[in-house]
Amino acid sequence: MKTFLRLTAVVRPYYLWMGLAALIGFATTGSGIGLLVTSGYIIAKAALLPPPGALQLGILGVRFFGIARGVLRYAERLIAHNTTFRILAGLRLWFYDAIEPLAPARLLYYKSADLLQRVVDDIQSLENIYTRVLAPPVTALLVSALMWFLLGVYSLQAALLVMFFHLLAGLGIPLLTMKLGRGIQSGIMDIKTNQQVLALDLLQGIGELQVYGKLPEHLAAMQGNEKEMLGLQRRNAVLDGMHESMTGIIMNAAVIAVLSALVSSLPGSGSGGISFTVITLAVMASFEPFLPLPASLKNLEADTHAGERLFEILDARPETTPPVKPFPFPANHVIRMENLSFTYPGSPLKTLDNISFTVEPGQHIAIVGPSGAGKSTITSLLMRFWNTREGQLTIGGHDIGLFDQENLRRHIALVSQKTYLFSETIRENLLLANPEANEDELKKALTDAGLGHFTPKLDEWTGQHGMKLSGGERQRIAIARVLLQKAPVMILDEATANLDSITEKEVTATLSAVSSGKTLVAITHRLKAMEQFDNIIVIDKGKIAEQGRHDQLMRNNGTYRRMWDLQRSGKDS
Numbered sequence: 012m013k014t015f016l017r018l019t020a021v022v023r024p025y026y027l028w029m030g031l032a033a034l035i036g037f038a039t040t041g042s043g044i045g046l047l048v049t050s051g052y053i054i055a056k057a058a059l060l061p062p063p064g065a066l067q068l069g070i071l072g073v074r075f076f077g078i079a080r081g082v083l084r085y086a087e088r089l090i091a092h093n094t095t096f097r098i099l100a101g102l103r104l105w106f107y108d109a110i111e112p113l114a115p116a117r118l119l120y121y122k123s124a125d126l127l128q129r130v131v132d133d134i135q136s137l138e139n140i141y142t143r144v145l146a147p148p149v150t151a152l153l154v155s156a157l158m159w160f161l162l163g164v165y166s167l168q169a170a171l172l173v174m175f176f177h178l179l180a181g182l183g184i185p186l187l188t189m190k191l192g193r194g195i196q197s198g199i200m201d202i203k204t205n206q207q208v209l210a211l212d213l214l215q216g217i218g219e220l221q222v223y224g225k226l227p228e229h230l231a232a233m234q235g236n237e238k239e240m241l242g243l244q245r246r247n248a249v250l251d252g253m254h255e256s257m258t259g260i261i262m263n264a265a266v267i268a269v270l271s272a273l274v275s276s277l278p279g280s281g282s283g284g285i286s287f288t289v290i291t292l293a294v295m296a297s298f299e300p301f302l303p304l305p306a307s308l309k310n311l312e313a314d315t316h317a318g319e320r321l322f323e324i325l326d327a328r329p330e331t332t333p334p335v336k337p338f339p340f341p342a343n344h345v346i347r348m349e350n351l352s353f354t355y356p357g358s359p360l361k362t363l364d365n366i367s368f369t370v371e372p373g374q375h376i377a378i379v380g381p382s383g384a385g386k387s388t389i390t391s392l393l394m395r396f397w398n399t400r401e402g403q404l405t406i407g408g409h410d411i412g413l414f415d416q417e418n419l420r421r422h423i424a425l426v427s428q429k430t431y432l433f434s435e436t437i438r439e440n441l442l443l444a445n446p447e448a449n450e451d452e453l454k455k456a457l458t459d460a461g462l463g464h465f466t467p468k469l470d471e472w473t474g475q476h477g478m479k480l481s482g483g484e485r486q487r488i489a490i491a492r493v494l495l496q497k498a499p500v501m502i503l504d505e506a507t508a509n510l511d512s513i514t515e516k517e518v519t520a521t522l523s524a525v526s527s528g529k530t531l532v533a534i535t536h537r538l539k540a541m542e543q544f545d546n547i548i549v550i551d552k553g554k555i556a557e558q559g560r561h562d563q564l565m566r567n568n569g570t571y572r573r574m575w576d577l578q579r580s581g582k583d584s
């Protein structure tokens with residue numbers, strides 16, 4: 012119930028539209044009833060061979076209701092779809108706004124297929140909350156009130172009887188269907204998520220599954236899922252059939268009951284026969300809006316489940332929040348870590364332990380160390396992906412928590428090991444770094460990044476995830492992005508680790524050229540061209556083992572020297 016109320020709060024901005032659509036929906040059903048009643052009236056009256064002109068009113072009614080039904084149905088669909096798409100757009104924006112601050116720290120705990128399912132399917136399920144969940148009961152209620160009013164004129168007993176059967180069809184059957192079908196909709200949604208997770212694992216890890224002989228096991232899990240899904244869908248179909256036929260039975264019972272109640276009060280011939288026909292048709296038509304009610308309750312379960320899954324993400328507290336009064340990024344952006352320790356949530360060990368170093372503006376430093384030493388964690392802290400917890404991390408003398416994350420990330424450019432390229436053109440991928448960049452700036456950035464030959468191909472598609480480009484070209488696009496970003500600080504996190512040695516050499520040279528005049532933090536476990544750095548910080552198991560310039564560290568004969576010798580001897584690369 013709490014989730015449902017939260018969901019109704021989310022769609023509150025569209026209440027006016029929803030109200031209008033519900034009213035028109037009611038008018039459409041009312042016109043349907045009117046059309047049946049007036050048609051029945053004409054046929055019944057005509058059978059009595061009335062004088063010419065006696066059918067005029069009925070014919071007028073048929074014309075009116077016939078046209079009104081068509082026009083109103085069109086208007087209702089138009090407004091209902093318009094409302095649905097407004098809700099969908101609103102929900103998407105609402106969800107993206109809420110999810111953005113959670114990236115990347117909080118989103119690490121979700122499987123990507125699961126997240127995708129929530130972003131796409133759960134939101135899509137909610138887009139219909141109006142048409143499938145909220146609108147049908149409102150229309151049914153209004154039609155029931157209309158019938159109460161119309162039949163009440165003839166007989167209170169008949170009106171009470173219709174209300175009873177409406178209650179049976181509108182509450183009894185939906186509640187019974189809900190009870191019998193409890194868990195089906197949420198089960199289908201969970202299985203769908205599972206299917207997507209398994210399918211994505213299969214697509215991305217088919218090589219590993221084959222090599223380790225786990226493919227049959229994985230396929231069996233997928234089949235098991237499919238079987239479970241079929242079972243639930245079968246139960247769902249049986250229930251659908253059941254509630255439809257039960258509503259039909261109730262409708263016929265209502266007609267018989269009402270006619271039995273009226274039989275003594277209506278004249279046996281003439282107008283009595285006409286009334287019989289009209290009432291029978293009106294009662295039958297009044298059940299039309301009750302047909303979707305069981306589905307409404309089923310959809311309520313699905314929507315509530317989708318809402319729960321979305322709220323679960325949205326209720327997660329972002330790791331970092333913007334400060335109330337953010338500091339602008341300082342020109343004198345000296346970066347200082349003092350006695351900083353960091354432990355990932357749930358991890359028993361400190362990833363960083365008592366780290367202290369300083370990077371003056373314009374300085375180039377390297378952070379080196381074996382894999383898992385904690386180098387990338389330093390990047391994450393500098394980018395404010397995670398909050399610092401113990402010790403100090405300041406920029407220009409201000410705690411990093413006092414900078415707005417977005418502003419900070421505009422001033423600190425990051426080139427990581429794997430550059431993500433969107434399935435877009437080169438231009439779109441570059442504009443990500445600076446949406447205001449003009450044609451000349453884009454071309455210059457490409458040229459400076461060593462991709463001068465790409466300048467005529469700005470509008471060429473980069474392929475799925477940039478697969479039409481080589482690894483070196485993708486890294487150069489990342490460099491072009493950094494150039495467009497015009498950030499004073501650059502972090503290179505294993506930026507050339509995935510490249511072959513010739514490309515690595517070329518990209519490293521480009522990086523050296525583009526980083527001149529900027530503050531540079533280069534993170535690497537491969538000791539290459541280390542002489543160029545003003546300071547090298549050696550991290551081992553989260554602690555600073557030593558720091559200094561290359562020559563000094565070589566003379567120290569410590570961890571750095573051992574890494575150097577190991578790499579030169581070819582035992583480590």
Ligand code: ATP
Pocket residue numbers: 119355356358362380381382383384385386387388389536
């Ligand atoms: P590499 O050179 O292999 O990239 P690294 O020195 O950059 O390694 P980090 O990525 O900083 O190392 O990881 C340091 C330690 O923190 C590792 O033991 C890793 O398993 C752990 N770690 C990294 N990210 C998380 C996380 N989100 N949650 C928990 N532990 C993490």
